[in-house]
Amino acid sequence: MRITQGQFSFLPDLTDDEIRAQIDYAISKGWAVSVEWTDDPHPRNCYWHMWGIPMFQIKDGAAALYEVNACRKAHPEVYIKVNAFDSTRGVESMVMSFIVQRPSHEPGFGLQRTEEAGRTIRYTTISYATQRPSGERYSS
Amino acid sequence: MNKPVEGRITDMKERYKGGVLKYAQMGYWRPDYEPKETDMICVFRITPQEGVDAIEAAAAVAGESSTATWTVVWTDLLTAHENYQAKAYRVDQVPGTGPGTDKEQQYFAYIAYDIILFEEGSIANVTASLIGNVFSFKPLKAGRLEDIRVPVAYVKTFKGPPTGIIVERERLDKFGRPLLGATMKPKLGLSGKNYGRVVYEGLTGGLDFTKDDENINSQPFMHWRDRFLFCMEAVNKAQANTGEIKGHYLNVTAADMEEMYRRAEFAKSLGSNIIMIDLIVGWTAIQSMSNWSRQNDMILHMHRAGHGTYTRQKNHGVSFRVMAKWLRLAGVDHLHAGTAVGKLEGDPMTVQGYYNVCREGYNKQDLSRGLFFDQDWCDMKKVMPVASGGIHVGQMHQLIDLFGDDVVLQFGGGTIGHPAGIQAGAIANRVGLEVMVKARNEGKDILNEGPTILKNAAKTCKPLEQALETWKDVSFNYTSTDTPDFVATPTAS
Numbered sequence: 128m129r130i131t132q133g134q135f136s137f138l139p140d141l142t143d144d145e146i147r148a149q150i151d152y153a154i155s156k157g158w159a160v161s162v163e164w165t166d167d168p169h170p171r172n173c174y175w176h177m178w179g180i181p182m183f184q185i186k187d188g189a190a191a192l193y194e195v196n197a198c199r200k201a202h203p204e205v206y207i208k209v210n211a212f213d214s215t216r217g218v219e220s221m222v223m224s225f226i227v228q229r230p231s232h233e234p235g236f237g238l239q240r241t242e243e244a245g246r247t248i249r250y251t252t253i254s255y256a257t258q259r260p261s262g263e264r265y266s267s
Numbered sequence: 268m269n270k271p272v273e274g275r276i277t278d279m280k281e282r283y284k285g286g287v288l289k290y291a292q293m294g295y296w297r298p299d300y301e302p303k304e305t306d307m308i309c310v311f312r313i314t315p316q317e318g319v320d321a322i323e324a325a326a327a328v329a330g331e332s333s334t335a336t337w338t339v340v341w342t343d344l345l346t347a348h349e350n351y352q353a354k355a356y357r358v359d360q361v362p363g364t365g366p367g368t369d370k371e372q373q374y375f376a377y378i379a380y381d382i383i384l385f386e387e388g389s390i391a392n393v394t395a396s397l398i399g400n401v402f403s404f405k406p407l408k409a410g411r412l413e414d415i416r417v418p419v420a421y422v423k424t425f426k427g428p429p430t431g432i433i434v435e436r437e438r439l440d441k442f443g444r445p446l447l448g449a450t451m452k453p454k455l456g457l458s459g460k461n462y463g464r465v466v467y468e469g470l471t472g473g474l475d476f477t478k479d480d481e482n483i484n485s486q487p488f489m490h491w492r493d494r495f496l497f498c499m500e501a502v503n504k505a506q507a508n509t510g511e512i513k514g515h516y517l518n519v520t521a522a523d524m525e526e527m528y529r530r531a532e533f534a535k536s537l538g539s540n541i542i543m544i545d546l547i548v549g550w551t552a553i554q555s556m557s558n559w560s561r562q563n564d565m566i567l568h569m570h571r572a573g574h575g576t577y578t579r580q581k582n583h584g585v586s587f588r589v590m591a592k593w594l595r596l597a598g599v600d601h602l603h604a605g606t607a608v609g610k611l612e613g614d615p616m617t618v619q620g621y622y623n624v625c626r627e628g629y630n631k632q633d634l635s636r637g638l639f640f641d642q643d644w645c646d647m648k649k650v651m652p653v654a655s656g657g658i659h660v661g662q663m664h665q666l667i668d669l670f671g672d673d674v675v676l677q678f679g680g681g682t683i684g685h686p687a688g689i690q691a692g693a694i695a696n697r698v699g700l701e702v703m704v705k706a707r708n709e710g711k712d713i714l715n716e717g718p719t720i721l722k723n724a725a726k727t728c729k730p731l732e733q734a735l736e737t738w739k740d741v742s743f744n745y746t747s748t749d750t751p752d753f754v755a756t757p758t759a760s
Contacts, residue, residue, distance in 0.1 A: 128508075130510030131509045131510065131511050131697075132510060134443045134444045134701065134705075135701050135704075135705055137473060137697045137698045137701045138698065138701050138702060138724075139727070145705070145709075148708065148709045148710075149705070149708055149709075152709070169510075170440065170506060170510055170511055170512045171440075171512070173440050210442075211443070216646070217628040217649070218433060220433045220436065220437060220442075221437070222443055223443035224440075224441075225443070235507075235510065236506075236507040236510055238503055238504055238506075246496050247496070247537060248496075248500065248537075249538070250503035250538060
């Protein structure tokens, strides 16, 4: 399957030029840019591994694209995303997030149902990948 | 035709002897008054009856929305009376009305109210005070509360939206694009299981949210508990199918407050991240549900059901921008605020004014968008506006150009009416949305290139191609009934 988290998951995978264009947009807005990766794509996992700290006051998008490719090289079979942060009063949160790498095979999720009183069901989304320890989750 | 206004009587014995005085004489017309930072300020659009002087009418509105009664009463003297009197301090003719136009003469009456008049944190009290009495007043043919400036001191007595745009995005883990939704269709008649099927198809296809309609509560064709159970099955299965957080606005509107709480509790126990209520439950219920939502980590969606009965006609009622301000204070997270290009009333500039009321930290006066006052929201959380009603993916460039990213775009018919099915409809909307956001970020002129951008994306997305073909001739071009009175004019160079 193909998880559809992030801004552009319904479009064909972005080329490096397209990734650069999005980074340049973030820079033009004065936002910080960061790269994160994970092998646990559960929808409630909002803390992916940070690839370095966010790049604040970055002037040149090439530096951010360089980090994206460095992360890809170091972790070829994980999810990687690029984020932007806006520190303006009243926002002070993430304002962009899009996936730039996926494992070659995405096993996806199952749904566990725990039956409770009446017709109530307690649902748990289970990530098939995380049934194996980190480092053994995605085959090359 | 206009009788001269008799001025304020300041001699105490004259002022309070028995009898009938004009409102201006009683002190409700104060042209030299400078509103204080702590005053509530209203601007009413008034149409006086024939032979009624505009200033006397404005003073009457001030009187009848504060302390006056139709005859002098001695008991006023037991109070610090002047503090409670509202002060009409300015009356302007409304452009485009009166002799030589097709409208009766209207006036904007500016009235200031001392903060002592209002109970802390109570929209019920604000509305009872400002609009509780004055609109049936005989000397006025018509009256509309056009806009309101809420003082910072009073804003701070409200908790505001329980979640707000920023926290909603952090909970859904969705950033940098509008959210996509759809109201379930048909509005009525589906069984619980069939209803859940529509939810499942829409969310699996690519919508972020699906929605109960305002009149779906608990009727013979579907009991509310069955709807909740089947919807949550659909939401969770769609989440597992896609790896994204999904939601369905479960409507907890009910006949009494106790039943609303029961329904909200069940929604929470099933793991829903969002509930909805209809405007017609009233201010007291709205604030109660807002507090409950904050205490239970629930996003609160407000459907503005019924507002059109009093917001739509320019000359009479309450403007929707005032409703939006009251609803932000009362505390809702989502608010239907108009589409501008869809099937329901909403001129683009006026609708942008409503969006600004919802989303800005500080509204600047902007007459061309119908905002008469600066409004400081004191870091109160922001409301996510919802655009819903007759919009389709072919309008995506217009919607994003008008409204930006912090909006929920709801395509009910525009998803479920797709000829290849509901998932196809959702895919078409999501692809259209993402490609337009990407193009906007790349610096493209989406307003002009939008149709081309959509056509190009449709080359590799059959559902999008079909959607554009099915709805290519649909637009809703009617004259708006509610438009701004002021148009920005270019300055001479």
